[in-house]
Amino acid sequence: MTDRAQAIADRVETFVRDVVIPYEKDPRFAVHGHGPGEDLVAEMRAKARDAGVLTPHILPDGSHLTQRETAIVLQRSGLSPLGPVAVNTMAPDEGNMYLIGKVATAEQKAHFLAPMIAGEARSAFFMTEPAADGGAGSDPSMMRTTCRPDGNHWVINGRKAFITGACGAKVGIVMAKSEAAESAGGACMFLVDLPDPAIRIERLLDTIDSSMPGGHAVVTIENLRVPADQMLGAAGEGFPYAQVRLSPARLSHCMRWYGAATRAHEIATAYACRREAFGKRLIDHEGVGFMLAENMIDLKQAELMIDWCAGVLDGGSLGTTESSMTKVAVSEALMRVADRCVQVMGGSGVSGDTIVEQVFREIRAFRIYDGPTEVHKWSLAKRIKREHREAMA
Template identity: 85%
Template structure:
């Protein structure tokens, strides 16, 4: 993918087409019985079916244009927010995690050969991917602190041999492309691998509160995985550098998609409050309910503005590490309030599976942890506050 951007007016048109597709084609699939019996995200046959329809409608991987040009982050937000209007939307149009972040990373740092072999099938929606970084906490491995990585890689002839265990690996079950992080004597490294591979064994898929991502989240054992040297991204020891390239945009993309989900949940809660009678009048006319919906409008708009601000920072060429931390905290916490109010407004219906409101609540609760818990981001920002103060004082 190049850094070329398209005009915002084109992005608006793309976003409009994505929204129409999600609302008209994807939303009816939310009641598909295949989802009800599948505990770890939408099953593969449903993913293939949805993507075939997205391909036919011309909205598959809409943030990457023919020729490889990637929308700016601000324009990506317009598209990804609309894709998130259904929990199945990102799956259908190929803007979901971790694929969206992996495509961005490969487009930025992959070689021409690596892009042809690993990136192109992802962009075409023919394959899913997984990002193998997080490790089991009980073993002292890398979680929110990637410097604790215990998975190792060593050279053996013209191959690297990787050993270790990974945890919470989203989409590993059913993925065809993997990006594996391991530590050499030079530091962190990243490798591209074809999946499945017998040396990468899924020990179990976790039962988690969220359920929107195909393949769920798995515990992985990596035992003597042999990877050709030309499948390393960059050079040995550059893994954290490349992780930074992926980190902020992927973190912000989560904010975009889940903002879309909460917009839809708020639409459902609003419709409920404006049609349901209680104690002689519509629910919305009761101040306690009306004020909750008013607060939702405020939080949703603030999320939109926070995403746009951070996207502008990234579009300006900055890594946006601190800014994306701020956005992730602000948006995830605000969306949690929105989702919670939607459930409360709808009462018993809000905690049932009759609408997606209950699922959105669960997904947002997980989002407050995924891509770094709120407290970790605040800790990092507090360190920056101190660092900036001492630097200014010494100047």
């Protein structure tokens, strides 16, 4: 690991442990069950800015840390569910910043990306659609939201669902299909200023997780007019751009929730080492001690998978297969860790007295977000079949 990344990660960890963790009891956290309130976000980010740890994965010259360097920084930010929000490494902003940085024009970066890096604007990625409409979920090719050229504008219509952070966002990346660009794949992406009266939030969903500002919204887009120069990249290239974003974004989720699971393990270990039952401390009971030992194993395996996948991405690969494998392995491993932590702590583990209960809920959602385990396994199985056919040909 590089000295610069280690130094940044150490500063982030100190900030999260000393400044952010006390906010976990703040009543503005998980307001209405839909994430921390905007005033809390602004307050924590102001402190992160003063401490020099705001948006720590993007350097002052606009360049990014490598994926392997980013891993240890995001892992430390994840030691609290509020940590990524406070230091601006949270989804969907981190992934959106990465995509805009890769694809956008200089003018688009100045208008949309700069305030996001400064922690002054949150963003939303409008891709997923309501299942009831038969729209895009794990299969983006099912997208029903449309866009059509109209002079020097594009007009967008459709509905979106599970749009994280849409409520309160200032920057949106909207994905839609165009018959005019069908020959190039059909999907287009647009950068939009929010709020916009043509983008209406129908409702906020009550989800099992509660750490992301703005929650997860169902949205109607009606005759949204976007200037042609706000198209992100080229017409028809939306699906490849989505992969540019999603592969590292899956890995970033692994990084952040690795930190959260590590913290839950710390709390469960401390509990087991001080709590007594049946004449000895819980840690000395084999059933409890073995669960914590299994946590150590799962955490180390998750760490190694993250580092391996980060190395693949740093090598220039799109890494779709590797990120799918890592997303499956890490999300399932961290779910086991969080579940054992709850079990070790008994009644305390299912209460709000510690953050363990919330970590369990957040990681349970992580097994679905950015592609459920089963979808990634299906994708991997297709690759196995294809490679077998090629080998036999």
